[in-house]
Amino acid sequence: xxxxLRMSLKIDINYAINSFIYTLKKxxxxxxxxxxxxxxxxxxxKSIIRVLAIILSSFRIIFYKCIYISILYIxxxxxxxxxxxxxxxxxxxxxxxxxxxxxxxLLSPSTKKYFSIVLFNMDAKKFFKSDLFIEIIPSFIVNFIxxxxxxxxxxxxxxxxxxxxxxxxxxxxxxxxYKKYKYLVISNLVLYWTLLFIxxxxxxxxxxxxxxxxxxxxxxxxxxxxxxLISYYYINKVNDYKLIYKKLNTLNTVIDSDSRKGYDxxxxxxxxxxxxxxxxxxxxxxxxxxxFNTIFFERHKEIxxxxxxxxxxxxxxxxxxxxxxxxxxxxxxxxxxxxxxxRLSWAVIIMYFxxxxxxxxxxxxxxCDHSMLTFNFYREPKVILNLFKKRLITIIKVNLMxxxxxxxxxxxxxxLSGGSTxxxxxxxxxxxxxxxxxxFSVHYLVIYYLLQPYNKYMKIKSxxxxxxxxxxYIFSYSLTKLVMSSLIFSxxxxxxxxxxxxxxxxxxxxxxxxxxxxR
Amino acid sequence: xxLIIENLNKKYDKNEVLKDINFTFEEGKIYGLIGRNGAGKTxxxxxxxxxxxxxxxxxxxxxxxxxNTLNIKDIGYVISTPTVPEFLTGKxxxxxxxxINKDKIKDMKTINEYFDMVQIxxxxxDKLLKEYSHGMKNKMQMLINxxxxxxxxxxxxxxxxxxxxxxxxxxxxxxxxxxxxIIIFSTHILELALDLCDEIVILNNKNLELIKKKNLNTxxxxxxxxxxxxxxxxx
Numbered sequence: 021x022x023x024x025l026r027m028s029l030k031i032d033i034n035y036a037i038n039s040f041i042y043t044l045k046k047x048x049x050x051x052x053x054x055x056x057x058x059x060x061x062x063x064x065x066k067s068i069i070r071v072l073a074i075i076l077s078s079f080r081i082i083f084y085k086c087i088y089i090s091i092l093y094i095x096x097x098x099x100x101x102x103x104x105x106x107x108x109x110x111x112x113x114x115x116x117x118x119x120x121x122x123x124x125x126l127l128s129p130s131t132k133k134y135f136s137i138v139l140f141n142m143d144a145k146k147f148f149k150s151d152l153f154i155e156i157i158p159s160f161i162v163n164f165i166x167x168x169x170x171x172x173x174x175x176x177x178x179x180x181x182x183x184x185x186x187x188x189x190x191x192x193x194x195x196x197x198y199k200k201y202k203y204l205v206i207s208n209l210v211l212y213w214t215l216l217f218i219x220x221x222x223x224x225x226x227x228x229x230x231x232x233x234x235x236x237x238x239x240x241x242x243x244x245x246x247x248x249l250i251s252y253y254y255i256n257k258v259n260d261y262k263l264i265y266k267k268l269n270t271l272n273t274v275i276d277s278d279s280r281k282g283y284d285x286x287x288x289x290x291x292x293x294x295x296x297x298x299x300x301x302x303x304x305x306x307x308x309x310x311x312f313n314t315i316f317f318e319r320h321k322e323i324x325x326x327x328x329x330x331x332x333x334x335x336x337x338x339x340x341x342x343x344x345x346x347x348x349x350x351x352x353x354x355x356x357x358x359x360x361x362x363r364l365s366w367a368v369i370i371m372y373f374x375x376x377x378x379x380x381x382x383x384x385x386x387x388c389d390h391s392m393l394t395f396n397f398y399r400e401p402k403v404i405l406n407l408f409k410k411r412l413i414t415i416i417k418v419n420l421m422x423x424x425x426x427x428x429x430x431x432x433x434x435x436l437s438g439g440s441t442x443x444x445x446x447x448x449x450x451x452x453x454x455x456x457x458x459x460f461s462v463h464y465l466v467i468y469y470l471l472q473p474y475n476k477y478m479k480i481k482s483x484x485x486x487x488x489x490x491x492x493y494i495f496s497y498s499l500t501k502l503v504m505s506s507l508i509f510s511x512x513x514x515x516x517x518x519x520x521x522x523x524x525x526x527x528x529x530x531x532x533x534x535x536x537x538x539r
Numbered sequence: 540x541x542l543i544i545e546n547l548n549k550k551y552d553k554n555e556v557l558k559d560i561n562f563t564f565e566e567g568k569i570y571g572l573i574g575r576n577g578a579g580k581t582x583x584x585x586x587x588x589x590x591x592x593x594x595x596x597x598x599x600x601x602x603x604x605x606x607n608t609l610n611i612k613d614i615g616y617v618i619s620t621p622t623v624p625e626f627l628t629g630k631x632x633x634x635x636x637x638x639i640n641k642d643k644i645k646d647m648k649t650i651n652e653y654f655d656m657v658q659i660x661x662x663x664x665d666k667l668l669k670e671y672s673h674g675m676k677n678k679m680q681m682l683i684n685x686x687x688x689x690x691x692x693x694x695x696x697x698x699x700x701x702x703x704x705x706x707x708x709x710x711x712x713x714x715x716x717x718x719x720x721i722i723i724f725s726t727h728i729l730e731l732a733l734d735l736c737d738e739i740v741i742l743n744n745k746n747l748e749l750i751k752k753k754n755l756n757t758x759x760x761x762x763x764x765x766x767x768x769x770x771x772x773x774x
Contacts (some may be wrong), residue, residue, distance in 0.1 A: 027639050031627070034635075038626040038667055140639050141687055202592075262611060263589060401617045 024142055025150035031136070036077070041043050064235030064370070078158075085162040094169050100226040103173055106233050108110040108227035109179065113237060117185050120220040124206045126151050127194055127268055134269040137262060137439045144261035149481060152191055152255075154226070178237055185244040192251030204268075251462045285429055309403065313410040322382050324376060331374040331422040339429035346437050357437035359431060363497040364449065364506035366512075367426075371456040374422050375465025385474045394539045399532035408469055408532060415461045423457035445507055452510030455517040463492065466524040469532040540602045541564035542587075542609065542691055542721050544747075547596030549579075549586055555583050560596070564691075564721045571732030574724040575768055579716030580725040581619075583742060584693045588616045600690065614690035621676035627668035629659060629679060632668060635730035636683050641655040644686060653747060655677060656712065657682050658705055674700040678709075694724045698731060710735050739766055762763060 040450070093114070096107035126148065136142045145379030160180050197205055208214055225231060298318045306314050317324070330505035346353040392398045432447070434440060473485035480486060502509070541621060547560040556579040562568055574580045585591045587598055588613050598609035624632060633650055638703060641647065656663055657678040677700050684692060694713075698706050713735065723740075727734050732739055739750045741764065750767060752760050 024639075027635065031635055034631055035624065035626045037627065038631075041666060042626065042669070073676075131624070139623070139683065140636055141643075142639055168758065266589060535690070 021146045021149050024308065025144040025154065027134060028150055029055065029154075030149065031140075032132070033070055033073050035132075036073045037066055039067060041065075041075070043448075050398050062289070081158055082162050085159065086166050088165065089170065094454045096226070099224070100229065102233075103226065103229070103231065105175070106172065109175065109237055110226050110231035111223050113181055113182065113232050113240065114219050114223050116186050120193065120216060121205050121215055122212060122486060123187075124194060125155065125189065125205050126191055127204060127264070128206075132264055137265040137269065144265050145256075146261070147262050147265075148254070152188070156184050156187045158505075159187070175234065175237075175330045177239055178234075182237065182241050182244065185241065185248040188248045188255070189244065189251045192254045195264065198264060199258070199260075202267075239413060255378045285509070298498065309407055312411065313414065316384070316388055317414050320380075320387070323383060324380060327376055327379075328418050329419045332425045335374075335422055335425045335429060336485070339425075339433060340466045342433055343436060346433070352497045353437040356433055357439075360434045360437070360449070361440060361445065361506050362503050364452065364509050365502040365504065367430075367453055367456060368513075369496045371423065371453070371460055372428070372493065375419055375457065375460035377419070379417065380418075381464055381468035382474070384411070384468070385472075387537075389472075390474070393536070399533075399537065404469075404533050404536050405529060406529065408528060412465055416458055416467055419457045419461045420454065423454050427451075427453040442507060445510075448510040448514070450505055452506075452513045455514045459517040459520060462524060466528050469528050470535050472538075473534050475538070494520055540600065540690060540721065543601055543606070544587075545597045546598070547583075547586060547592045547598075549582055549591070549596075550594055555745055556595075556649055560745075560747050562747045562749075564723060564742070565720050567718055568737040569717050569724055569735055571736030571739045572723055573727075573729065573732055573739060573768070574703070574725075574763065576727075578742045579652065579745065580742055581695055583747075584616060584695055584723075584725065587691075588614050588693060592614075598732040608693075613690040614693060615684040615687060615691070616693045617677075617680050617684050617695060618696045619699075621673065621680045623668045623671075623676050623679055626667060627653075628665050628667055629671065629675075631666040632679065632687060634684070635688070642685055645688065653686065656685075657710070658708065674702060674705070677701060678705060681709060685716065688716070690720060692720055692722045694722065696726055697724070697727070699728065716762060729764065733757060733761065743768060766769040 089112075093104070093108055096111055097104045099111075100107045133147075136147055137144050157374050160183070161182055162182035164176050168181055194205060201208075298315060302318055303311055303314055342356060346356060362369055389398075397403065430453065431446055431450055434445065440446070467485060471482050471485040471488070473480045474481035475481045543562040544560055544562045544564075547557050548555075549557040562581075570580075572580055572583070582591070586593045586596075587609070599606050600613060601611045627635070627661065627724065630650065633653060635648065637650065637653075638680075659675065663671075663675070668679065669680070677697060681697055683696075693748075698709055699769060701709060716722075717737075724732070724736060737751075739760075741748050741750055748767065750760075750764050
């Protein structure tokens with residue numbers, strides 16, 4: 021088993037190192053430094069990075085565990101400040117029990133498992149056991165140290181032992197469950213949510229002074245020891261790990277998706293059944309790329325309009341709720357009035373979150389451009405720009421729906437919460453919110469056309485694109501801290517949006533015919 | 540050694556793909572599996588390799604010790620879309636594979652000898668698999684399956700993406716190992732099948748059918764295969 025463990029770690033570390041070198045080679049400054057592939061075989065460079073990788077990954081495990089335990093401790097304190105320790109034991113035990121059933125890390129599909137079991141032909145049972153030990157032993161140590169520091173050694177020992185035992189029991193249970201039902205507990209959504217709901221409900225009990233005390237914990241640990249032995253015996257007895265892994269890690273779950281994310285992303289943008297039929301009226305009289313674009317948006321109506329409608333509804337409900345609060349409480353009314361007149365910067369992050377631009381560009385790529393870009397006629401500058409224009413108009417329209425609800429809502433809230441002495445606010449604020457919506461619509465489409473970041477497997481290949489997306493978020497988030505008269509803020513906002521839109525359109529018209537291609 | 544398929548049935552929803560298949564593949568032969576697009580060749584392979592659940596049926600491996608249920612450890616499956624750990628270099632991939640399987644591999648050669656077998660140069664060995672072409676990834680996949688030497692080798696369109704030189708080398712390699720293996724080779728290219736395979740099996744009307752050559756010359760044999768495949772349209 022230790023051999024399998026050693027190999028598994030070795031592959032992991034090599035994978036991490038190579039990914040790191042690969043990213044480094046793609047990064048703007050470093051790519052000129054490492055032009056060839058010699059770094060991949062350089063033992064010296066690799067051994068340095070190996071040490072770094074080991075330190076980093078151990079640090080990550082310790083960090084996450086510490087954060088988890090500390091957060092639980094803080095929550096316990098808030099739930100019942102007089103009995104923090106008992107509350108902590110209570111929550112920790114319940115969440116660990118929940119984890120026994122729903123934490124399927126060892127069996128969940130992953131490329132690593134596919135490669136290790138199917139390709140490298142590793143002994144599946146040994147692989148499972150080594151995976152289990154690598155999960156529980158460091159966990160035990162970190163749990164023990166962290167809880168010792170926070171509470172005391174005795175409780176730390178009991179709790180970390182409890183987590184250790186329950187993990188083994190949980191894994192045995194998961195294998196048994198999978199063998200019986202051919203799916204994992206986590207895939208049974210009714211069971212999953214019921215469990216989650218019950219456990220989270222029970223976690224709140226300390227609030228009314230009912231909790232799982234130290235004595236019960238001791239009893240539970242004593243009960244879990246024989247259970248763990250039986251479970252471990254079962255884990256050893258099962259012989260078809262290879263088949264279990266193979267069934268869970270079929271090529272479909274692994275192919276073109278390094279992670280579940282890639283797979284999920286494809287599901288997100290998949291054309292929904294409802295949209296497969298298109299009403300003839302919608303396409304009557306349309307020709308060429310106009311028809312092409314209309315069909316595309318009709319086929320994605322569910323994906324696009326549903327979220328736009330949902331967001332509009334949520335905003336509507338929030339606004340109606342706020343109106344009630346305003347009417348009932350003068351203090352809240354004043355607060356809302358102040359916020360609208362001085363903290364309009366919040367609108368930026370809200371619009372950032374409700375804009376569907378990035379999902380839409382993914383759908384465009386995956387369901388259309390991904391294959392169309394292989395045809396030369398589709399790559400003619402005239403075609404690219406023509407379609408860009410049509411798409412832009414449609415995207416703006418879709419995103420304007422929640423923006424309109426929000427602008428009307430904000431104006432109504434402003435009026436009801438005490439109004440503004442400056443009547444221009446009633447015009448500039450809604451215009452600003454609408455322009456924000458246009459800004460994000462243009463932004464996502466422009467960076468998609470300029471950086472076309474996906475490869476044919478929908479993986480983002482462009483580091484610049486990732487950087488731009490992160491910067492967009494950082495920019496939107498950093499504005500939330502800003503306190504400024506909304507009149508000035510919205511005027512600046514509208515003007516800069518106009519400037520940005522004009523500039524980016526100019527850039528797209530100039531460069532998109534060159535940049536818009538398959539990577 | 541024989542691979543015996545008994546009463547294999549597989550449906551996708553209401554669409555019957557494999558219907559009551561009974562067939563025996565024998566050791567020492569390369570079987571060319573031919574079928575029209577969507578006939579179910581990959582489904583058949585996936586069923587044998589237990590990648591998908593079948594509706595009914597059994598697979599057995601019969602040798603001098605008797606007839607036993609087929610164990611997936613005895614199968615090597617080269618899929619048409621090569622999937623390899625992209626962030627390992629070719630060399631790392633192969634050396635890990637050899638290290639993990641060192642107890643199971645008979646007559647282990649050096650890494651370089653293995654790379655020579657599939658003609659991957661020193662420079663290419665140190666490249667990430669991510670940067671390998673489709674054909675090169677395929678070579679790596681074929682290579683590890685040949686090294687691990689399972690009793691049954693399933694090859695799903697493996698040679699199509701290889702260049703002609705490597706194709707020839709691979710053909711030679713497959714011919715040289717067929718003595719101790721059951722090799723089933725699916726392809727769309729009839730010429731390739733006729734050139735490499737000892738027997739042609741067509742997947743037609745949801746069932747497997749061995750097309751006997753008897754005294755036919757290549758041209759007539761080819762026509763017979765195509766006629767058999769065409770039949771499907773009239774069913």
